[in-house]
Amino acid sequence: MEIIALSNQKGGVGKTTSAINIGAGLARMGKTVCLVDLDSQANMTHGLGIYNPDYTINGIMLHKQKISPYLITDNLSLVACDDSISSFEKNIQDKIQREFILKKALQPLIGKYDFLIMDCPPVMSMITINAYSFANDVYVPLEAQKYSIEGLLKVEEMVDVVKEINPSLNIKGIFFTKHNPRRILNRDVELSVRKIYKKLVLNTHIRENVSLEESPHASLDIFRYAPNSIGADDYKKLIEEILDKKY
Numbered sequence: 001m002e003i004i005a006l007s008n009q010k011g012g013v014g015k016t017t018s019a020i021n022i023g024a025g026l027a028r029m030g031k032t033v034c035l036v037d038l039d040s041q042a043n044m045t046h047g048l049g050i051y052n053p054d055y056t057i058n059g060i061m062l063h064k065q066k067i068s069p070y071l072i073t074d075n076l077s078l079v080a081c082d083d084s085i086s087s088f089e090k091n092i093q094d095k096i097q098r099e100f101i102l103k104k105a106l107q108p109l110i111g112k113y114d115f116l117i118m119d120c121p122p123v124m125s126m127i128t129i130n131a132y133s134f135a136n137d138v139y140v141p142l143e144a145q146k147y148s149i150e151g152l153l154k155v156e157e158m159v160d161v162v163k164e165i166n167p168s169l170n171i172k173g174i175f176f177t178k179h180n181p182r183r184i185l186n187r188d189v190e191l192s193v194r195k196i197y198k199k200l201v202l203n204t205h206i207r208e209n210v211s212l213e214e215s216p217h218a219s220l221d222i223f224r225y226a227p228n229s230i231g232a233d234d235y236k237k238l239i240e241e242i243l244d245k246k247y
């Protein structure tokens with residue numbers, strides 16, 4: 001089973017959009033996928049049409065609620081989240097091995113899916129550290145903007161720290177989202193990122209696409225909402241590249 005974290009401490013770069021659509025695309029290819037929402041904004045949960053969930057990742061981690069992922073479509077399930085997760089940090093302060101609470105809580109899912117994909121919050125909090133302590137691979141969505149490299153460096157720093165307790169953790173790929181080929185700044189930033197990170201940077205760009213913006217409002221992934229959109233095409237290409245990397 002591949003355990004993937006979509007992470008960037010910069011907000012609004014397409015973590016949730018990518019987690020949903022990479023997961024949905026893999027599921028359409030016949031892989032079994034469990035998405036895990038780790039963000040108190042619950043964008044992933046809401047974007048897949050789940051409101052006021054009975055089971056949330058916070059309950060599973062802290063109150064030993066039974067894990068019962070919501071079935072979204074064939075092969076695609078979701079461990080939901082709500083804003084109760086904002087109290088996680090406070091509630092675990094005196095717990096030993098608190099970096100591994102998520103990993104322990106999700107043990108029953110191990111081996112049940114081909115992919116487990118976690119949507120991380122836009123902060124380097126204890127929740128993100130828990131995600132990194134459990135994951136093998138981190139993928140970093142990036143908008144080619146002025147401060148993109150800073151966000152990426154933060155992820156790299158944290159991966160290095162967490163590697164001490166989870167040696168199998170690696171940044172597996174970096175990819176550009178909300179891409180607009182006409183913006184010159186985009187091109188300059190992309191060049192410098194490619195220069196530093198070389199092969200880690202995937203070739204596929206996720207272009208700016210209004211269908212990607214609309215689909216969560218219809219509680220659908222891009223493949224069900226607009227299968228012929230450039231958003232669907234781009235995520236399909238990205239998934240092929242990700243699968244080529246190893247899986």
Ligand SMILES: Nc1ncnc2c1ncn2[C@@H]1O[C@H](COP(=O)(O)OP(=O)(O)OP(=O)(O)O)[C@@H](O)[C@H]1O
Nearest residue numbers: 011012013014015016017122178207208209212213
């Ligand atoms: N390729 C795209 N084209 C157009 N809009 C996009 C694209 N990708 C994401 N968006 C939109 O940009 C906004 C931010 O995307 P998303 O929620 O996926 O980012 P995020 O990194 O998860 O944000 P946060 O840090 O708040 O969790 C959303 O409104 C989303 O619909």
Ligand SMILES: [Mg+2]
Nearest residue numbers: 015016039043
């Ligand atoms: Mg998000």
